[in-house]
Amino acid sequence: MKQIILILFLIISLTSFSQENYNSETYNVTLGDIETNTFKKDSTANALVIYEQGNSYVDKQKYDLRTEIKHKIKILNKEGFDNANVTIYLYKSKDRKQKVEDIIATTYNKVNGKVTKSNLTVKNIFREEYNENYTLVKFTLPNIKEGSVITYSYKLISPFMFKYKGWDFQDEIPKLYSEYKTSIPANWLYHIKLVGGKKLTINDYEIKKGCLQMFNGASADCGNSIFAMKDIPAFIEEDYMTTKSNYLARIEYELETFRDMDGTIKHYTKTWKDVDKEFRTDKEIGKQLKKSIEIETLLSSDIINETDLFKKAQAIYKYVQNTYTWNDRYRIFKDVSIKNLLKNKSGNVSSINILLHNLLKESNINAKPILVSTRNNGFPTKIFPVISDFNYLIVQATINEKSYLLDATDSYLNFGDIPFRCLNQYGRLLDFKNGSEWINLKPSKPSNIYYKADLQIDENNIISGVVNSRRTGYHAINRKKKYHKNENEFLEKLENRYPYLEISGFEVASNAINSLDFRESYNIEYNYDSAGNNMYLNPFFVTFFKENPFKLQERTYPIDFGYKDTYFYSFKLTLNDNYTIIETPQDLNVSLPNESGRLLFSSKKIGNTLNIMLKINFKKAIYDAEYYPYLKEFMNKIVNIQTNSVILLRKNN
Numbered sequence: 001m002k003q004i005i006l007i008l009f010l011i012i013s014l015t016s017f018s019q020e021n022y023n024s025e026t027y028n029v030t031l032g033d034i035e036t037n038t039f040k041k042d043s044t045a046n047a048l049v050i051y052e053q054g055n056s057y058v059d060k061q062k063y064d065l066r067t068e069i070k071h072k073i074k075i076l077n078k079e080g081f082d083n084a085n086v087t088i089y090l091y092k093s094k095d096r097k098q099k100v101e102d103i104i105a106t107t108y109n110k111v112n113g114k115v116t117k118s119n120l121t122v123k124n125i126f127r128e129e130y131n132e133n134y135t136l137v138k139f140t141l142p143n144i145k146e147g148s149v150i151t152y153s154y155k156l157i158s159p160f161m162f163k164y165k166g167w168d169f170q171d172e173i174p175k176l177y178s179e180y181k182t183s184i185p186a187n188w189l190y191h192i193k194l195v196g197g198k199k200l201t202i203n204d205y206e207i208k209k210g211c212l213q214m215f216n217g218a219s220a221d222c223g224n225s226i227f228a229m230k231d232i233p234a235f236i237e238e239d240y241m242t243t244k245s246n247y248l249a250r251i252e253y254e255l256e257t258f259r260d261m262d263g264t265i266k267h268y269t270k271t272w273k274d275v276d277k278e279f280r281t282d283k284e285i286g287k288q289l290k291k292s293i294e295i296e297t298l299l300s301s302d303i304i305n306e307t308d309l310f311k312k313a314q315a316i317y318k319y320v321q322n323t324y325t326w327n328d329r330y331r332i333f334k335d336v337s338i339k340n341l342l343k344n345k346s347g348n349v350s351s352i353n354i355l356l357h358n359l360l361k362e363s364n365i366n367a368k369p370i371l372v373s374t375r376n377n378g379f380p381t382k383i384f385p386v387i388s389d390f391n392y393l394i395v396q397a398t399i400n401e402k403s404y405l406l407d408a409t410d411s412y413l414n415f416g417d418i419p420f421r422c423l424n425q426y427g428r429l430l431d432f433k434n435g436s437e438w439i440n441l442k443p444s445k446p447s448n449i450y451y452k453a454d455l456q457i458d459e460n461n462i463i464s465g466v467v468n469s470r471r472t473g474y475h476a477i478n479r480k481k482k483y484h485k486n487e488n489e490f491l492e493k494l495e496n497r498y499p500y501l502e503i504s505g506f507e508v509a510s511n512a513i514n515s516l517d518f519r520e521s522y523n524i525e526y527n528y529d530s531a532g533n534n535m536y537l538n539p540f541f542v543t544f545f546k547e548n549p550f551k552l553q554e555r556t557y558p559i560d561f562g563y564k565d566t567y568f569y570s571f572k573l574t575l576n577d578n579y580t581i582i583e584t585p586q587d588l589n590v591s592l593p594n595e596s597g598r599l600l601f602s603s604k605k606i607g608n609t610l611n612i613m614l615k616i617n618f619k620k621a622i623y624d625a626e627y628y629p630y631l632k633e634f635m636n637k638i639v640n641i642q643t644n645s646v647i648l649l650r651k652n653n
Contacts, residue, residue, distance in 0.1 A: 003033040021498055022050050024176035024230075030463035033149045034110050039076060041175050042553070045234060047080030049073050049175035050149075056165045057183040058212055058222075059157075066164045067156040073173075075148040084141040084150055090135050096159045100137050107141045113482065118143035120152070162268060164190055164253035169198070169229045171248075172236070180251060185212045185220040188261040191269060191384055197250030198556070202228035227251055233556060240376040240548040240559050242424060246551040247557035254386065272330070272428075272436050275385045280432050284336045285350060285393075289369060289430075291338055293358045298342075304363075310399050313365050314415045320356045320516075326409035332371070332393045349391045349409055356408045357395045366398040370405070370439065372427040375562070377426065382438065394418055396429060396439070405444065410476050412484075412513050416444035420474055423562040425622075442621075444507045445516075447473025447565040451542050455526065463573075464527035467542075469519065474563055476518040484513055498541050500527045533651040535579065539571040539612050540642040549641050550632040559623040559631055571612040581605055583648035587614070590637055592630050598618045599634060601641050614641060 020040060021032030039045045049071065052142070073083055073271040086105070090098040105120035120139055128136040141150045156165070167180035179202070184190065194200070204226040211222035235248055256269040270278075271347050278285045295304060301321060306312040324341060329348040341347035360367035372392040373380040380389035395406045404416040413419065422441060429439045449472070455465030471479050483490045494505050502525040509519035529536045544567045550559075575581065584603040591598050600615040616638060623631060 005421070016591050022048075022176055027051055027053065027072055027151065027153075027627065029072065029108050029149050029151060031115070033072070033074065034108055034115060034147070036074070037076065037147050038627075039074075039174065041148055041231070042234060042239040044553070045080075045174050046077050047073055047075050047173045048085040049173060049178065050170070051177050052175065053179045053181070054165070054167050055181040058161070058185055060212060063214075065158045065161055067158070068153070069156065070151070070153040072149065072151045075144060075146065075150065077146050080173070081144050084144045085147075086139055086141070086152060088154065088156070089130075089486065090137060090156075091134060091158070091160065091163070091317070093133075093160075097135070098160070099157045099312075100506055101155045101157060103137075103139065103152070105139060105141050105150070105153040107143050108149040108151075109145055116143075152203070161188060162253065162256075164188075166250060167227070169249040169251070170232050170235050171198060174234045175229075175232040177228065177230050178232060179226065182225045182227075183208070183211065183222045184225075187220050188255065189257040189259075191254040191256050191504070193252045193254070193381070193383070194250075195252060196247055197231070198229060198249040200227055201230045202226055206301040233554060235556070236552055238552055238584045239465060240553065240561055241557060242560055243378050243629050244557075245378045245402075249604075254381075254384065256384070272385050275387065276430065276432060276436050279430060283335055285354070285369075286352075288336050288350070288354045289357065291354075291358060293338070293355070293362050295359060296361045298359070299363075305569065309365055312363055313360060313397050313399055313404075316363060316365075317356065317408060317415050318514075320359065320408040321354065321411055321413070324352050324355070324408070325401040326352060330374075332391060335389070337389045352408050353393050353395050356406060360395070360397055366399075368396050369430045370394045370396055370427040371430065372422050372441065372653050373424055374421045375424045375560075376421065377424075380426075382426075383460040390428070392422060392423060394427070405441065412480050414514055417477070418443075420477075420562055423621075443473060443563045445473050447475050447563050448568070449475050449565070450568045450570075452570045452572075453524075453539075453542070454572045455524075457579060459576055459630065461578060462559075463528060463537075464524065465526075466521060466523055468521045471518045472516070473565070475565065476516070479518045480513055480515070483508065483518070488510050494522075498524075499590045501525065501541055502527070517606070535583075535649040535651070536646040537649065538643075538645060539573070539647060540569070540614075540645060542569060543642045544569070544616065545635060545638055545642070548627065548632065550635055552628075555626055555628040558625055559628060561618060561621055561623075563621050565618055567614075567616040569612075569614040571610075573610045573612075575608045575610070575649070578652055580652055581610055581647070582650045584610065585641070585645040585647070588637065588641065590634065592619075592634055593627065595636065596623065596627070597631075599637060599641075610647065612645075612647075 011126060014539055015351065021036050023030040023033055030274055033050055039048050051072040053070045053241045054092065056065060059066050075083060090100060092098065104124055107117050107118040118141060125137065125139045126313055128138065130136045141152065144582050161309040169178045208222045208224050210219045212220045231595055232249060237244055254269060258266045258268065299316065303312060303315040306315060323345065326350060327344045327346050332350040335348060336350040336354065338351060341351040341355055357367045357369055371390040373390050374392050377391045380386065397404045397406055405418045406419045407422065410419055425441060426438050428436055429443050430436050439512060450470045452468045453465060457463050504523045506522040510517055523653060534583050587603065588599065588601040596619050603610065603612045
């Protein structure tokens with residue numbers, strides 16, 4: 001018996017070992033790669049990069065940039081088949097273009113105990129002219145099955161040394177090992193930026209003497225680097241985040257200086273001082289910012305003669321906001337024209353907000369433009385100017401030593417508000433006199449939701465009452481847009497959302513589209529569940545979160561709500577003499593770490609009245625990834641309270 005147990009233990013041990021026997025050290029496919037069909041670290045993974053490598057260097061004869069790329073991927077199930085579809089993007093300009101050579105792709109399967117290989121043929125490689133800047137080369141690995149291992153490699157040839165090849169360590173599937181080798185001649189000086197916050201497993205650097213010989217006999221040393229990461233989790237997008245390009249672990253290159261073999265130097269990366277100077281003389285944005293406006297032809301005499309600068313700024317803002325329509329285009333560095341805006345009454349972001357800027361300045365109000373990168377566009381680089389990072393422009397007005405952020409493209413915004421799309425942490429304030437600077441982009445006012453329900457059970461045992469709600473900040477803006485877009489549809493959705501409620505007498509108190517808040521009130525009749533003499537009520541016919549938005553096992557990027565907010569729900573039920581309160585939900589008081597959030601839930605019986613209160617407070621706009629497990633549990637408790645809270649009433653005999 002002991003021998004049998006020992007044999008079984010060895011079999012189980014060997015089986016467990018073989019299940020994770022991937023060869024992540026080389027590109028070569030091993031039997032372990034083929035026979036292993038699980039990935040314990042991420043049971044949700046549909047495919048897995050076992051090994052990948054990139055190697056970039058300058059060719060010694062043609063002096064172009066060459067990158068040799070290799071991928072080895074395990075297909076774990078059918079949902080992972082898409083990883084066998086490969087697209088290579090080739091950049092092109094008017095007179096130069098990237099090329100790809102030496103595409104080799106193979107699929108490995110184990111059939112009837114034997115390993116089979118299926119090779120990609122040249123006729124199954126396709127080219128597609130995608131747009132004026134890119135050509136696509138596409139292919140699909142042949143004979144894909146669950147459990148297949150695929151390998152593919154190719155050489156990318158680029159004449160664009162200013163655009164040194166970057167490397168993505170992280171993707172939508174997990175990776176066991178990702179390595180990038182670079183060899184950069186010393187006469188090319190790049191800014192190297194590691195994005196995503198994950199640490200390198202390998203970060204080696206050495207200088208190789210005389211690695212590149214030029215036609216005139218000159219030579220250059222090279223800086224050779226090896227960057228690598230191991231055990232990289234899949235990047236899965238989830239609610240409450242900015243664009244994933246902010247967080248994907250990768251390495252990027254920005255050319256700073258090129259020194260030619262004849263000694264001439266060309267600077268590509270400039271300082272902000274240089275950029276400020278260029279903006280002052282720019283034919284598009286710079287010219288428009290300096291454009292003189294005859295305010296008498298645009299503004300009413302009441303606005304022009306207003307002596308209170310704050311009231312005057314508000315009036316100018318409303319004029320631009322209500323007179324000119326945004327055409328949904330950003331185009332901050334191109335097609336910027338105040339002249340066309342005045343003529344057509346419609347224009348892009350820059351045209352509208354530069355008009356606002358110029359009108360404020362002409363009215364002796366301190367105004368400056370701010371370059372912004374929207375939430376979907378990614379964070380702008382801070383360590384050196386990369387103007388292409390920006391895609392939006394807003395205005396800062398400073399009145400009586402207080403600054404206001406302004407955007408006149410949205411008629412629902414109040415003075416001092418900017419659209420949610422602009423809440424991307426920071427922007428660049430342009431000051432052509434004192435020099436530009438980074439500023440924080442924060443909401444001007446709190447964003448809250450308040451609900452108050454006051455119900456009673458009448459002599460006929462009908463539960464009815466009044467619900468009042470109030471929203472402020474971005475919650476108000478979102479609600480106003482839904483309501484004013486189609487009032488009938490808004491009310492219909494409200495009624496359909498709560499099928500066990502009869503809603504009547506719906507009213508909106510703050511009806512203006514740019515009102516500071518949004519207030520609703522309506523009457524309800526509550527259809528309750530009963531079983532014999534018992535009545536069961538869920539007091540939360542209004543739910544702030546229907547389900548937990550946080551479902552990942554692990555989240556490696558911040559939770560970005562955009563703004564701090566508070567949710568408050570008050571429920572009051574007054575009973576008649578026919579019913580007695582038997583059971584109420586349990587109280588709860590939960591805090592997030594460092595008092596960065598709080599959940600309060602309480603129920604109190606006072607005579608024949610029951611009062612229930614729920615308050616949720618997120619005290620931070622952005623939570624670091626370390627908060628994720630706490631926020632996940634925090635949300636679980638919120639959802640549980642709203643869906644499972646029950647009031648038990650018993651009928652008096």
